[in-house]
Amino acid sequence: MWKNFPLFPEQASTLASKVDALYFTFLGISTFFGLLVAGLVIYFAIRFRRRSPEEIGRPEKAGLWMEVTWSVIPLIILLGMFAWGAKVFVEAFRPPGNAVEYFVTAKQWMWKFQHPQGNREINDFHVPLGQPIRLTMTSEDVIHSFFVPAFRVKADVLPGRYTTVWFEANKTGTFHIFCAEYCGAEHSMMRGSIIIMEPADYELWLAGRESGPSVVASGEELFQVKACNTCHRSDSATLAPILHGAFGEPVELADGSVQVVDENYIRESIMNPAAKLVKGYKPLMPTYQGQITEDEVIQLIGYIKSLASDATEEEATLPALPDEG
Amino acid sequence: MSETVTTPARRKNYLNAEYGIKSWLLTKDHKRIAILYLVSVTFFFMLGGIMAAFLRLELATPLGDMVEPDTYNRLFTAHGVLMVFLFLIPAIPAVLGNFLIPLMIGAKDLAFPKLNLGSWYVYNVGATLMVAALLRGGTDTGWTFYTPYSSVFADSEVILTALGVFVAGFSSIMTGLNFVVTIHRMRAPGLTWFRLPLFVWSMYGTSLVQILGTPVVAIAIVLVAAERLLNIGIFDPALGGDPVLFQHLFWFYSHPAVYIMILPAMGVISELIAAFSRKRIFGYKFVAFSSLAIAVLGFLVWGHHMFISSQSLYAGLIFSVLSMLVAVPSAVKTFNWTATLYQGSISWQTPMIYALGFIGLFVVGGLTGVMLATLGLDMHVHDTYFIVAHFHYIMVGGAIMAYLGGMHYWWPKITGRLYSVFWSKISAGLIFVGFNLTFFPQFVLGYLGMPRRYHAYPEEFQILNVLSSAGATILGLGYLLPLIYFIWSMRYGERATDNPWGAYGLEWETSSPPPTYNFDEPPVVTTEAYDYLAMRDKRVA
Numbered sequence: 001m002w003k004n005f006p007l008f009p010e011q012a013s014t015l016a017s018k019v020d021a022l023y024f025t026f027l028g029i030s031t032f033f034g035l036l037v038a039g040l041v042i043y044f045a046i047r048f049r050r051r052s053p054e055e056i057g058r059p060e061k062a063g064l065w066m067e068v069t070w071s072v073i074p075l076i077i078l079l080g081m082f083a084w085g086a087k088v089f090v091e092a093f094r095p096p097g098n099a100v101e102y103f104v105t106a107k108q109w110m111w112k113f114q115h116p117q118g119n120r121e122i123n124d125f126h127v128p129l130g131q132p133i134r135l136t137m138t139s140e141d142v143i144h145s146f147f148v149p150a151f152r153v154k155a156d157v158l159p160g161r162y163t164t165v166w167f168e169a170n171k172t173g174t175f176h177i178f179c180a181e182y183c184g185a186e187h188s189m190m191r192g193s194i195i196i197m198e199p200a201d202y203e204l205w206l207a208g209r210e211s212g213p214s215v216v217a218s219g220e221e222l223f224q225v226k227a228c229n230t231c232h233r234s235d236s237a238t239l240a241p242i243l244h245g246a247f248g249e250p251v252e253l254a255d256g257s258v259q260v261v262d263e264n265y266i267r268e269s270i271m272n273p274a275a276k277l278v279k280g281y282k283p284l285m286p287t288y289q290g291q292i293t294e295d296e297v298i299q300l301i302g303y304i305k306s307l308a309s310d311a312t313e314e315e316a317t318l319p320a321l322p323d324e325g
Numbered sequence: 326m327s328e329t330v331t332t333p334a335r336r337k338n339y340l341n342a343e344y345g346i347k348s349w350l351l352t353k354d355h356k357r358i359a360i361l362y363l364v365s366v367t368f369f370f371m372l373g374g375i376m377a378a379f380l381r382l383e384l385a386t387p388l389g390d391m392v393e394p395d396t397y398n399r400l401f402t403a404h405g406v407l408m409v410f411l412f413l414i415p416a417i418p419a420v421l422g423n424f425l426i427p428l429m430i431g432a433k434d435l436a437f438p439k440l441n442l443g444s445w446y447v448y449n450v451g452a453t454l455m456v457a458a459l460l461r462g463g464t465d466t467g468w469t470f471y472t473p474y475s476s477v478f479a480d481s482e483v484i485l486t487a488l489g490v491f492v493a494g495f496s497s498i499m500t501g502l503n504f505v506v507t508i509h510r511m512r513a514p515g516l517t518w519f520r521l522p523l524f525v526w527s528m529y530g531t532s533l534v535q536i537l538g539t540p541v542v543a544i545a546i547v548l549v550a551a552e553r554l555l556n557i558g559i560f561d562p563a564l565g566g567d568p569v570l571f572q573h574l575f576w577f578y579s580h581p582a583v584y585i586m587i588l589p590a591m592g593v594i595s596e597l598i599a600a601f602s603r604k605r606i607f608g609y610k611f612v613a614f615s616s617l618a619i620a621v622l623g624f625l626v627w628g629h630h631m632f633i634s635s636q637s638l639y640a641g642l643i644f645s646v647l648s649m650l651v652a653v654p655s656a657v658k659t660f661n662w663t664a665t666l667y668q669g670s671i672s673w674q675t676p677m678i679y680a681l682g683f684i685g686l687f688v689v690g691g692l693t694g695v696m697l698a699t700l701g702l703d704m705h706v707h708d709t710y711f712i713v714a715h716f717h718y719i720m721v722g723g724a725i726m727a728y729l730g731g732m733h734y735w736w737p738k739i740t741g742r743l744y745s746v747f748w749s750k751i752s753a754g755l756i757f758v759g760f761n762l763t764f765f766p767q768f769v770l771g772y773l774g775m776p777r778r779y780h781a782y783p784e785e786f787q788i789l790n791v792l793s794s795a796g797a798t799i800l801g802l803g804y805l806l807p808l809i810y811f812i813w814s815m816r817y818g819e820r821a822t823d824n825p826w827g828a829y830g831l832e833w834e835t836s837s838p839p840p841t842y843n844f845d846e847p848p849v850v851t852t853e854a855y856d857y858l859a860m861r862d863k864r865v866a
Contacts, residue, residue, distance in 0.1 A: 005788050009773050022701050023772070030692040037663055037688050041681055044666035048602075049673065053827070056857040057604025057669035067611050070660040071653055078649040081699050086642055088701025093638050108478075142474040143568055145633070145708060149774025152705040156634045158569070159473060160562020163635045176783065180708040180776040182467050184474060185395045188779035272565065289563070 012171040012196065013151035018088050020152070026081060092153060095166035099134035102127070103215065103298045106157040107140040108183055109190040114298065117206055118214040123192035125177065127169060128202035134166040136263060140294050145181035148194055154180055160271075162263040169196040219303025222296055226288070234307075240285065241278050244307045252279045266301050338741065338838040353438035354841055359424035360739075361445050366420060367808070369411035369452065376404035378801060381763075381794040389781035397780040398465040399481065405468030406486060410493050411452050413724055414582060417589035418535075419444070419500055421731045422528045424739060426504060428832035428839060429522050431513025431848040436506040444499035451493030458485035467778060469579070470545075472560035472571040476552040484553060487546045494539045497585070501535030504528055513831070515850035519613070522830055522854055523599075523606060526613040527592025530620035534581045534588070538624070542578035545571060569634055576627035584623040586720055588616055590727030591658055594680050597730050598662050600828035601677035602669025605855035608661040615654035622651040632703045641700055648698035655691050659684060674826065675749040679730025682757045686722030690715060693768065711771025714764045722760055729756070729807065736811065737821030741838040744814040748806055755803030762796025829855050 011017050048057075103114040113125045127133055137146055139159040146165060147154040155165035179190035197205060212218065223229055231240035241251070247266075250258045254277040259265055268275055270292065273285035292300075339356045342348075349357060379400050383391045392400070423441065427434050435441050458464055464486040466475040475483050508529050512521070548559045549571065558564025560571045599606050606612055628636060628644030636644075662684060671677070693715040696702050706712065733753075737743055766789040775786045782790070824833040835844050852859040 006773060006785060007769055019701055019705050022699065023696070023705075026696050026699065026702065030696070034685075034688050034692060037659060038685055040663050041666060041684055044663070044669070045671050045673070045681060048666060048669050048671050050603075050670045054861075055603065055670040056861055057602045057671075059605050059856075059858060060607070060668065066664070067608050067657065067661075071657055074656045075650075075653050078652055078695065079646070081695065082646050082649045085699030085701040085703075086645060089632075089641065089704060090638065092701065092704055142478050143471060143634075147708070147774065147776065149705070154633055154704055154707060158562075158635055160568070161635065176774065178774065178776045182398075182471070182474070182778040184478060185398060185465070187398070188389065188394065188776075188781045191783075 009149045009152075010171070010173075010175065011150065012169055012173065012175055013148075013153070014168045014170050015088075015092055016150065016152045018091070022081075022084055022088055025084075029077060029081075092166075095134040095164065096132045099132040099166050101134050101136055101302075103295075103302075104135045104137040104146060104157065105140060105294050105298065106137065106144040106146070106179070106190075108142065109179070109186040111146075111177060111179075111190070111192045112295070114215055114295065115206070115211075116215055116302075118212045118218070119206060119209055120212065123177075124195060125192060126195045126197055126202060126205055128199040129169050129172055129196050130199065132166060132168045134164055136162050136164050136298070138162050138267075138294050138298070142183050143181050144179045144183050144190065147178045147180040148175060149178070150175035150194075156181055160267075162267065169194075172196045172198060215299050215302035216306045218296075219299035219301070219306075222300055223303055226292065226300075228300070231285070240281065243304050247305045247307070253277060254279050254281075263301050266304055267297055270297055270300065336836060337840055338836060339841045340741070340838050342841045351442070353434070353442055355423050355427050355435045355438065355441055356739075356839065356841075356843075358441050358445055359420050362415060362419040362423060362448070365445070365449065365452065366412050366416050369407050370416075370804075371808075373404050373407035373412060374801065374804065376400050376407065377797065380404060381797040383780065384782075384790045385794045387782050387784045387787050387790075394780045395465060398467075398778070399463035401778060402464045402467050402486075403459055406455060406464070406490065408720075409468055409582070410490050411448075411455065413586045413720055414493075414497055415448060415500070416586075416728050417593060417724065417731065418497075418504070418528060418531055418585070419448070421524075421593065421728070421735065422504060422531075422589060423500070425735065425832055426507060426525060426528060427511070428738075428835065428843055429525055429830060430508065430511060430516055431831045431844065431850065432507065432511040433842045433844075435503045436511060437503050440499050440503055444496040444503070447499065448493055448496035451489045451491070451496065454489030454492060455486055458482035458489060461485065469575060470549060470571075471575075472549060472552070472568045473562070473566075476549045476559075476571075477561050477563075484550055487549060491543050491546045494543050497535045498539050501532035501539075504532040505536065508532075513848045513850050516831075519610065520850055520852075520854050521613075523595035523609070523612055523616075524589075524592035527588045527595070527616045530616040531585055531588045531592075534585050534620050534623065538578040538581040538585075541574060542582075545574035545578070548574070569631065569636070572631050572634060573627065576630045577624075580627040580630065581620075581623045583716070583719065584619055586724045588619060590683070590724040591616065593727040593731040593734075594662065594683050595658075596830070597676050597680035597734055598665050599855045600734065600826055600830075601672045601674055601680070602665055603672075603827070603829075603857045604665055604669040605853070605857070606661060607664035607667075608657070609854060611657055612661050615657045618654040619651060622647065622654070626651055626698075629698055629703070632700055633707055645698055645700045649695065652691065652695050652698070655687075659688060659691070672826075675746065675753055676730045676734035676826075678750060678753040678757075679726050679733060682753065683723060683726040683730065686718055686726060686757075686760065690718030690723055693718065705774075706771050708776055709771035710767040710775045710777055713777050714767035714771060717764045717767075722764070726756070726760075729753075732807070732811070734826070735832070736814070737825045738832055738837050738839070740815055740818070741821050742814045742818030743821050743825065744807075744810045744818055748810045752803050752806035752810075755799055755806070759796050759799030759801070759803050763793050763800050764796070766790070766792045766796075829857055829860050 105112040111123050113121045137157045139157045144157040146157055151167045153165050153167050155163050174193050174195050177192035177194050232243050234244050246261045250260050253259050271289045274283040461482050464483050465481045466479050551557045552559050558566040560566040560568050595606050626648045628640055629648045632641045770789045821837045823837050831848055
């Protein structure tokens, strides 16, 4: 048990060293102030200890300048820490443009991962080194939280909506995935491993496994099977809006407000189509709540995202893999 | 301020004024109600402590090999619910506040004595519901009741426990209301706002939070019950609800509730530092107003519990900066306490040991709180043992250290008896060492990535967990000692003088224990708070 006694987690992402820098700086400042206060308290308590039972303390006038000093100095340090912490957070919040999208579905008590190429894994998650990866995550039941300590990233995974988190691994190896939000009986066993591989090894790994159709291809098939294509046609907007080129663009809703077509809006429109109708359409679409799994919704969204207005653009939205070697 | 020894002959006081169980259960005397609360909160502290003992025992090994996972979840839920709602929230206000506020302001009683007694009964109804839930198998949602787990998925006594929390909340509102009215209307002649003891100021701030915050958690609980029982979609996305809405409602109360726990503690510490330095608190007005600043700002920071719960980036930024601001009044208090020691006449009595220990632990708890308010850091340590360590430093290292310090300080006034100096110092030492050994390793565990509420964990976390469990054993022993020597002192302890510490304050001017209506002559205040110089002059004259 003494063999592995780490005090700090490994750094395995580009973000990790930035979070650690923040942490160690703060630890330094905290130690300074902690020791300052403790030192003064101990020194005063000994230096001014009571020498006779009748003795009383020497009252002094509180100096306003002292109050101002010890309010303003901490305030400045605190605002500095806020700004630095915010900078790191914003960076962690906003994935870079070249991030490849992977999908995560959480349920009591497992993690399901879908690679854009169609591979699926449970609890184990293989990803390539040096490639920014964005996870689009949802839950099938309660709130979970995707946490990889070695990456210093964490984001709650909610039922009924998508959250994202991104990382770029910079060290090969196997690291813990934890569920950090309490989710029921086996919460502490809702763990997985993230396996970081050299891009070439990752390609080999992908090739060596039986892969289903890609997310986009599965979505395209579903689009037929679920009869979405009956109304959502590419050549006529009579019954339902044309989905080609819709993703990421604003649409005007029946109440006049404007909604950007994003993952959450598409999901809502599948589950509760009447909630936010596009202007000019009647609430004809039935709900798919209960008739479609979260994995399938993800595939449909993947497909809709891939539908560029111009067929030639289709390739651009397909996830790009890092170059080999 | 008289320091003459009260004649040991049985003076009439609130304890021997009447006898019999009825004289206690139907009392309207704030001091007796404080004792009733003392018995109740001590009981629930022990019950919550036993739950913690099971948790630490289970966590001594990485495998979940002692109890079933489901049992473990019910244990930590019970530990949290009992400690927060039945111990920490009422402890200082309902025991020390109840006993001391009328004494400190020179009043006969609180403004609404019947409401005060009623609050104790309401507390016990709430407590009974929670205990009933425990006996029926307990609840497994965590004390935070996050939806949709609590409202749809959990198969345990959620409703009964939540109802208990709901009811107990009203007792807290009643106490707060009573204190606000009392402090406004019943101060002795000459006792202006700026002559009030700082404990009264902090209780005033606390009361405002109790009155304004508690209804919101009550609403949140009703909504969870509505969803569970009536299938109304409020938090469950499958019914069109929003699971994060619950977190907003819950933390809108439960973050200020942290200040319900720590503000009274800060008030106690101000009293202890003044008394055992025999000196006016440095920067009295700054300390007084910092209590109000904390009470107000405390309402504006709830979103820092949700930085990574899909809250928008901008909401995160605003809640982060506001959380930074709330650290300033806490820092002001700490620096003022430290400055008070300078040129004081410092006596190392047991209550002072607690007070100095409090400062150390509170500084650690406060600084780690600032780390958690820092967005980039919270992302990593949120929902890990870092959080667990942080809030135990505030609630146990802060609130309980202050509560025990206060109990040791006012015990001679409450019971008229002295306890063993030797054992009380041993116990204070054990608690300080045991506490740090229990919770400091948890900061390291948290940064390493061990999530909270884990029944089993990867092997590399074991050494730190063993340290923590070992510390918990020492801490438990430290808590057991006062229970023994306090009870022992009630019968065998030396009789206390009216003012055994030579401290300033109206509560020390009446006899120990005080008569039923507190003062034989209604007091008139002519000096500033903690004016030890005037007190000495008066005695010499």
